[in-house]
Amino acid sequence: MxxxxxxxxxxxxxxMITNIDDNVGKTRELIExxxxxxxxxxxxxTDNGTASGPxxxxxxxxxxxxxxxxxxxxxxxxxxxxxxxxxxQHHVDQLTHAVDIVPTLxxxxxxxxxxxxxxxxxxxxxxxxxxxxxxxxERFVISDSQRVRDPIKWRGSSVMSQQYRLINGKELYDIAxxxxxxxxxAKKRPQVVAKMREFYEQWWAELEPxxxxxxxxxxxxxEHPVVSLTAHDWIQEVYPPWHQGSIxxxxxxxxxxxxxxxGHWAVKVIQDGTYEISLRRWPVESGTAINAPLSAGDxxxxxxxxxxxxxGVVIGATHGVLRLDGKDLDRKPVETDAEAVRFVTKxxxxxxxxxxxxxxxxxxxxxxYVVVTHLD
Numbered sequence: 618m619x620x621x622x623x624x625x626x627x628x629x630x631x632x633m634i635t636n637i638d639d640n641v642g643k644t645r646e647l648i649e650x651x652x653x654x655x656x657x658x659x660x661x662x663t664d665n666g667t668a669s670g671p672x673x674x675x676x677x678x679x680x681x682x683x684x685x686x687x688x689x690x691x692x693x694x695x696x697x698x699x700x701x702x703x704x705x706q707h708h709v710d711q712l713t714h715a716v717d718i719v720p721t722l723x724x725x726x727x728x729x730x731x732x733x734x735x736x737x738x739x740x741x742x743x744x745x746x747x748x749x750x751x752x753x754x755e756r757f758v759i760s761d762s763q764r765v766r767d768p769i770k771w772r773g774s775s776v777m778s779q780q781y782r783l784i785n786g787k788e789l790y791d792i793a794x795x796x797x798x799x800x801x802x803a804k805k806r807p808q809v810v811a812k813m814r815e816f817y818e819q820w821w822a823e824l825e826p827x828x829x830x831x832x833x834x835x836x837x838x839x840e841h842p843v844v845s846l847t848a849h850d851w852i853q854e855v856y857p858p859w860h861q862g863s864i865x866x867x868x869x870x871x872x873x874x875x876x877x878x879x880g881h882w883a884v885k886v887i888q889d890g891t892y893e894i895s896l897r898r899w900p901v902e903s904g905t906a907i908n909a910p911l912s913a914g915d916x917x918x919x920x921x922x923x924x925x926x927x928x929g930v931v932i933g934a935t936h937g938v939l940r941l942d943g944k945d946l947d948r949k950p951v952e953t954d955a956e957a958v959r960f961v962t963k964x965x966x967x968x969x970x971x972x973x974x975x976x977x978x979x980x981x982x983x984x985x986y987v988v989v990t991h992l993d
Contacts, residue, residue: 624920625919625920626669626672626920626921627669627672627673628920629919629920629921630669630672630673632919641661645659654699655699655700656698656699656700657698658696658697658698658701658722658725658726659696659697659698660694660695660696660718661693661694661695662692662693662694662695663692663693664692665682665683665689665690665692665762666678666680666681666682666683666684666687666688666689666690666691666692667681667682667688668681668682669681670688671688675688677796677797678691678796678797678798679797679798679799683762683764683773684762684773685760685762685773685774685775685784685785686775686782686784686798687775687782687792687796687798689760689762690760690762690775694713696745698725701725702746702747702748703745703746703747705747707745707747709741709744709745711741711744711751711753711779712756712758712777712778712779713741713744713758714738714758715738716736716737716738716758717738717739717740717741718738719736719738720736720738720739720740721738721740721741721742721745723740724740724742725740725742739756755778755779756778756779757776757777757778757813757816758776758777759774759775759776759777759816759817759820760774760775760777761773761774761775762774766852766853766854767828768824768828770821771785771786771787771817772785773785774786774817776813776814776816776817777792778813779793780792780793781806781809781813782798783809783810783813783814783817784798786814786817787803788801788803789801789802789803789806789809789810789813790802791806831852831883831968832883833883833884833885833968834846834850834882834883834884834885835884835885835887836884836885836886836887836892836964836989836991837886837887837888837890837892837964837966837991838887839887842990842991843988843989843990843991844988844989844990845901845986845987845988846882846971846986846987846988846989847900847985847986848864848880848983848985848986850882851880851881851882851983852880852881852882852883853879853880853881854879857880858985860924861924861925861927862924862925862926862927864985865911865924865925865927865928865929865930866927866930867930867932867982869982869983870930870932870979870982875979875980876977876979876980876981876982877980877981878940878972878974878981878982878983880972880983881940881970881971881972882970882971882972882987883968883969883970884968884969884970884971884989885967885968885969886964886965886966886967886968886969887966888966888991889963889964889965889966890963890964890991890992890993891961891962891963891964891991891992891993892961892962892963892964892989892990892991892992893959893960893961893988893989893990893992894939894959894960894961894962894971894973894987894988894989895957895958895959895960895987895988895989895990896937896939896957896958896959896960896973896974896975896984896986896987897956897957897984897985897986897987897988898932898934898975898984898985898986899911899929899956899985899986900986901956901986901988904956905929905956906954906955906956907932907934907951907955907956907957907958907975908931908932908933908934908951908953909931909954910928910929910930910931911928911929912928912929913925913926913927913928913929914926932975932977932982933977933978934951934975934976934977934982935950935951935975935976935977936948936949936950936951936958936975936976937949937950937951937958937960937973937974937975937976937984938973938974938975938976938981939960939962939973940971940972940973940974941962941964941969941970941971941972942969942970943970943972946960946962947960947962948976951975957988958975960973961992971987971989973987
């Protein structure tokens, strides 16, 4: 029973736990029904530390989601595999990391490791085996939560060993004696700090050359001639409109002064050819015109409103403009009731910055949705 004074947010938190528990159960029931439970490796884990846990129960860990402290990145990891002997309760207290998952699955299934791939992680299959007593070597691993376009050294970082946590290169905690990370012992253990900092420096030096290698969206692949792009993947200084609420509200319109679209999609054209680039305000599935409003969607039960409850505002677009690599290549009017402005252009093989936009009264508004089709 929930307490009478329980907040809606806390109630929603417990509700989501129940929802996940129910659906994990349904998934396991389905595996049984399909007759594949015996040789299915079933893993339950999460992607980061708790979001609401610090307000309720966080096992004594400090902070929450996004934090370099353990409460921000330590997660559960349960494995069940009857055919592999993983059926009994077996607690592993050795430090492991998400990068260990792929090497572990390859090891457990006997799949050969690709010769050209260098793994940052290691197989923990022996640790998971309840019949083995493993002498596990000391190791360092890193949690590094950036959430910025270009990585910043020591920002939101945790260098971890079995005993210690080095936070942001400055704070040191003996996690065995102080799991809540309350007592900074950096000044008392300068040699430990130096050793962990050296590991981070080597890790950073290995990764830094790749920072300028933008992850690109491929266009013109023979097996995928049609590619849909969304504003979530804009590369820009400010955070892109990452959910339906911000797109519906066209949050850029709240800015003061003339609008200039500064975001772009990093794309890699696989082959020279003719491409159709279709600019849209709304997704194809909506069937809604560029200059039409979008009705608010139904809410769902919970402490916060669903993003779709935000009404879709009218942007008053007059023209669509095709911008590629910083140059405006073509411009077409937005016809009445048009769902898209379409351009047909030649694209050269290689890397490009695609940044089409709509001309509106206040300046430029990026096309939130773009569909690129390889014609020939």
